Amino acid sequence: MDIDQVFISPTFAYKAGEHNYLGAAVILPCSALPPRIAVIEPISSNPTKVTNNGYSYSSGAGVRIGWLGELNHVLSVRHWQSKTYVSKFSKYGGLFASKEDSIFHPTLPVGRP
Numbered sequence: 001m002d003i004d005q006v007f008i009s010p011t012f013a014y015k016a017g018e019h020n021y022l023g024a025a026v027i028l029p030c031s032a033l034p035p036r037i038a039v040i041e042p043i044s045s046n047p048t049k050v051t052n053n054g055y056s057y058s059s060g061a062g063v064r065i066g067w068l069g070e071l072n073h074v075l076s077v078r079h080w081q082s083k084t085y086v087s088k089f090s091k092y093g094g095l096f097a098s099k100e101d102s103i104f105h106p107t108l109p110v111g112r113p
Contacts, residue, residue: 002033002034003032003033004031004032004033005029005032006030007027007028007030008027008028008030009025009027009064010025010026010028011024011025012024017069019069019070020067020068020069020070021068022065022066023079024063024064024065024066025063025064026062026063027061027062027063027081027084028059029060029062029084029086030058030059031058031059031086032056032057033057033058058086058088059086060085060086060087061084062081062083062084062085063081064079064080064081064082065080066080067079077109077110078108079108079109080106080108081107082106083104083106086104
């Protein structure tokens with residue numbers, strides 16, 4: 001299966017001291033599912049929404065906030081990303097097992113750049 005995706009993330013950054021930086025971004029994912037011939041029609045829960053229905057689009061939103069700075073004289077980075085909700089591909093509901101909207105799960109990485 002081929003899914004085209006783009007993530008647009010307008011970002012704001014702020015210097016909060018000599019060695020500390022804060023940032024925030026809105027995450028705007030956009031996806032397109034092109035028409036393809038699928039061999040799963042016979043086993044799909046919705047065989048009319050599997051193939052040849054034209055392009056289907058989805059979009060969504062999430063947030064990321066972060067910090068870059070010195071912690072005990074070591075350069076460190078922390079950021080948190082919210083759960084990013086994405087709408088369904090309405091024309092291809094028979095391809096996916098879940099009846100819910102898609103999501104990109106939240107993350108909380110910690111480390112050194």
